[in-house]
Every structure is written in C-alpha cells, then in structure tokens.
Amino acid sequence: MFSTYLYTISLYKWQILVFLLFIVILFIIGFHEADFIFLILLFLVYNIAMVYISIRGENERTKTLKDIFNKIKNNEYASAQQIILPRYLISIQDEIRSMYDKVQDDIDYMKKLEKVRSEFLGNVSHELRTPIFTIQGYIETLLNGAIDDQKVNKQFLEKASRHTNILNNLLNDLIDISMIEAGQMRLSFCYFNADEYFSSIVNEFIPLAEKKSLKLVLHPIPQDLQLFADLEKLKQVMTNLIHNAIRYTESGSIEITVEEEDKFGKITVKDTGIGIAPEYLDRIFERFFRVNKARSKESGDSGLGLAIVKHILDAHGTKVEVQSKLNEGTAFNFRLKK
Numbered sequence: 559m560f561s562t563y564l565y566t567i568s569l570y571k572w573q574i575l576v577f578l579l580f581i582v583i584l585f586i587i588g589f590h591e592a593d594f595i596f597l598i599l600l601f602l603v604y605n606i607a608m609v610y611i612s613i614r615g616e617n618e619r620t621k622t623l624k625d626i627f628n629k630i631k632n633n634e635y636a637s638a639q640q641i642i643l644p645r646y647l648i649s650i651q652d653e654i655r656s657m658y659d660k661v662q663d664d665i666d667y668m669k670k671l672e673k674v675r676s677e678f679l680g681n682v683s684h685e686l687r688t689p690i691f692t693i694q695g696y697i698e699t700l701l702n703g704a705i706d707d708q709k710v711n712k713q714f715l716e717k718a719s720r721h722t723n724i725l726n727n728l729l730n731d732l733i734d735i736s737m738i739e740a741g742q743m744r745l746s747f748c749y750f751n752a753d754e755y756f757s758s759i760v761n762e763f764i765p766l767a768e769k770k771s772l773k774l775v776l777h778p779i780p781q782d783l784q785l786f787a788d789l790e791k792l793k794q795v796m797t798n799l800i801h802n803a804i805r806y807t808e809s810g811s812i813e814i815t816v817e818e819e820d821k822f823g824k825i826t827v828k829d830t831g832i833g834i835a836p837e838y839l840d841r842i843f844e845r846f847f848r849v850n851k852a853r854s855k856e857s858g859d860s861g862l863g864l865a866i867v868k869h870i871l872d873a874h875g876t877k878v879e880v881q882s883k884l885n886e887g888t889a890f891n892f893r894l895k896k
C-alpha cells in the first residue's frame with residue numbers, strides 16, 4: 559500500500575509540485591487560517607483520489623498481463639503478432655512479443671536436442687549390438703564344440719578378435735565425439751612445418767595403399783610453409799580423410815596437396831575411388847551416416863569419421879569442403895591459417 563502510494567507520488571509529482579506552488583502563492587498574497595485547513599483537506603482528498611485511481615489502474619494492468627501470460631502458457635497464440643496489448647500497455651508490447659519469440663525458440667531447440675539425443679542413443683546401441691552379437695556368436699560356437707575343430711577354431715578366434723577391435727575403435731570414436739560435443743575438446747595450437755608434418759603422416763599410409771595397389775602421392779610442399787593447428791587433432795583429420803580415400807578407392811591413386819594461399823594453406827585429399835552421389839554429399843558429415851550400410855556391417859565402419867573431422871575443423875575455425883563424382887573420385891579440402 560505504502561509502495562503504491564510512493565509510486566503514485568512519483569507518477570503525479572508535477573501535480574503535487576503545482577499544488578505546493580499554489581499554497582506558496584497563497585502564503586505570499588496572504589490568506590486566513592480557515593483557508594489553510596481547507597487547503598490541507600483538499601490536499602488529502604486529492605491524494606486519496608490519486609491512490610484510488612492508481613490502484614484501480616494497476617489492478618487492470620495486472621489482470622491484462624496475467625491474461626496474456628496465461629494465454630502464452632497455454633499455447634493460445636500461434637505467433638508473437640497475435641499478442642496485442644491495450645493502449646495503456648502498448649509501450650511493453652514489443653518486449654512481450656520478443657520474450658514470446660525467445661521462449662518459443664528455446665522450446666524448439668530443446669525439442670530438437672531431445673530428438674537428437676534419443677536418435678544418438680538409438681544409433682549407439684544399434685552400432686554396439688553388431689560387433690557384440692558377432693563376438694558372442696563365435697564364442698558360443700567355439701564353446702559348443704568348434705574349439706576342437708582344427709579347421710575353424712583359429713579362424714573363429716581371429717574373427718572374434720577382429721570384432722573386438724571394431725568395438726574398441728567404435729568406443730574410441732564415440733568417446734571422441736561426445737567429448738567434442740560436450741565442448742571438452744581442448745586444443746593446443748602451434749605453428750608447424752607443413753612439409754615435415756604431412757610427409758610423416760602420409761608415409762604411415764604407404765603400406766595400406768600398397769596393399770590395395772594404390773598410388774599414394776604427396777605433392778611437393780613449399781619448404782618454409784608454416785601452418786597453425788593442433789597437431790594431434792589435425793592428425794586425426796588427415797588420418798580419417800586418407801583412410802577413407804584408401805578404403806573407398808579400388809584402383810588409381812590418392813593425392814595429397816598442400817597449396818600456399820595468401821593467408822592460408824589449402825590441404826586437399828583427392829582419390830579416384832567410387833565417389834559419392836550428389837544426394838549424399840550433404841549427409842556424409844552426419845554421425846553414423848554411411849552411403850553403403852551393408853558394406854560397413856562387415857568392415858566395421860561406424861560412420862563417425864567425417865563427423866569427427868567436421869567438428870575438429872570447426873574448432874579450428876575452418877570448414878571442410880567436398881567435391882565428388884560417382885565412379886570418378888572424391889576430393890576433400892580445408893584451409894589452415896598461415
């Protein structure tokens with residue numbers, strides 16, 4: 559009540575000042591005691607009237623706002639534009655509308671997160687199931703007698719062991735991706751010599767390429783080119799890209815180029831492999847996406863490699879781009895700061 563009174567005084571301060579000025583003038587021109595009492599009474603009546611008016615006004619404002627908040631709560635508005643406030647509240651209409659928009663955006667975002675989370679969980683359990691069931695199958699067959707069959711026992715153990723490796727790789731990728739997505743990827747950037755760094759990575763893949771009779775070429779890199787990145791994470795990117803290039807190429811070559819640009823170094827990994835159909839080009843960076851799901855069941859590819867590549871390059875403030883032609887080949891490229 560007292561605060562309402564103070565609020566009213568602050569609203570009507572000009573009237574009060576005029577009223578006081580009026581009394582001062584009366585003092586100056588001289589007036590009787592009775593006039594003074596009359597004026598005090600008038601002043602009191604005036605104040606009471608003001609408090610009454612403002613309480614009534616405030617009740618009305620509160621009621622209108624309450625109605626609007628309830629309608630927002632009950633989802634009765636289809637858009638912010640439907641929120642129309644009376645003239646005496648028009649000054650806060652824009653604020654209420656933008657608050658409504660913000661709440662709607664937050665709700666949409668939460669719903670999307672929830673969907674992504676449950677899809678992710680579904681995918682994870684599905685991906686884990688395949689190697690676990692396979693390992694279980696081989697072990698049970700061995701226990702049921704195959705262990706004494708010299709023709710198959712070693713082969714079954716090898717297959718079970720291969721699937722434990724697949725399981726291990728999958729778990730490592732999952733740990734990586736969840737750390738990255740939880741914002742726990744710590745990067746330690748440094749300048750490095752591009753020629754030395756990329757040569758040593760590419761050399762590691764020579765045996766794998768030779769196994770498939772593929773030519774693995776690293777084009778000459780300017781000797782003094784220094785680039786800026788987290789070396790460990792960049793290695794993960796290069797490993798995934800070169801591994802994919804070898805995996806999805808049956809004949810021909812894999813070429814890695816590092817070109818010097820004005821402010822960047824542009825790294826390209828190009829193959830002459832199976833290529834990717836245009837409709838899948840946008841999707842290959844999604845978690846668990848594989849063009850050929852049947853093939854990956856056997857090979858144990860999880861479809862997490864490019865999602866990790868994208869996240870790591872995002873954290874480097876750069877983008878990965880892809881060009882591909884079905885049955886002709888694919889080229890991935892990204893830029894690093896000089």
Ligand SMILES: Nc1ncnc2c1ncn2[C@@H]1O[C@H](COP(=O)(O)OP(=O)(O)OP(=O)(O)O)[C@@H](O)[C@H]1O
Nearest residue numbers: 802803806833842848849859860861862863864888
């Ligand atoms: N160089 C490439 N040539 C053709 N297709 C490719 C190439 N790189 C990626 N792809 C397609 O994109 C999909 C996603 O690649 P990604 O590296 O994310 O997963 P993956 O290789 O299937 O599994 P992993 O998690 O073991 O890397 C692949 O399954 C493949 O269909």
Ligand SMILES: [Mg+2]
Nearest residue numbers: 798802863864
């Ligand atoms: Mg891959």
